[in-house]
Amino acid sequence: MPVDLILPVSITLSLLAWLLIARWYIWPEISRWTITAALKPLILFHCFRYVGLMFLVPGVTTEALDPRFADPAAYGDLIAALLAFAALAALHINLKTGLLTVWLFNIWGLLDLLNAVARGILYTPDGHLGATFWIPATIVPFLVMTHVLIFILLIRRNTVTQEGLA
Secondary structure (H helix, E strand, O other): OOHHHHHHHHHHHHHHHHHHHHHHHHHHHHOOOOHHHHHHHHHHHHHHHHHHHHHHOEOOEOOOOOHHHHHHHHHHHHHHHHHHHHHHHHHHHOHHHHHHHHHHHHHHHHHHHHHHHHHHHHHOOOOOOHHHHHHHHHHHHHHHHHHHHHHHHHHHHHHHHHHHHO
């Protein structure tokens, strides 16, 4: 298989696997929980997004990555991790403030992932990710899936709330 196809194939298969796991195992369970109980474990995974800082570590990647990709990907992930911690804290303090913080985190987090993927395609030659290859190949699809589930929970709650007011 050509090297330039390995990452797109890996991302596609990983995303498919995570979506099946979400559909068959995660969603049937968390859809019965309160919104706060359902959001917390999904957000908690994003607290580990500081791992994106590895794009900046010499020797972890095959060679230094183009800063047009590495810097926004690394620092965008760090901000997403901090926002995830803030969202978890806000959920404990006040549900209204908590949900607003979750919206902020989720919008930032998903846009950051999409930005990193686009920049990675544009500025990172195939085979240069080195040991960080597993991040876009496995972790990014998982994080995208959790962002989608969070959006579904938030929109579903908002719809239920607005229908209850009508």
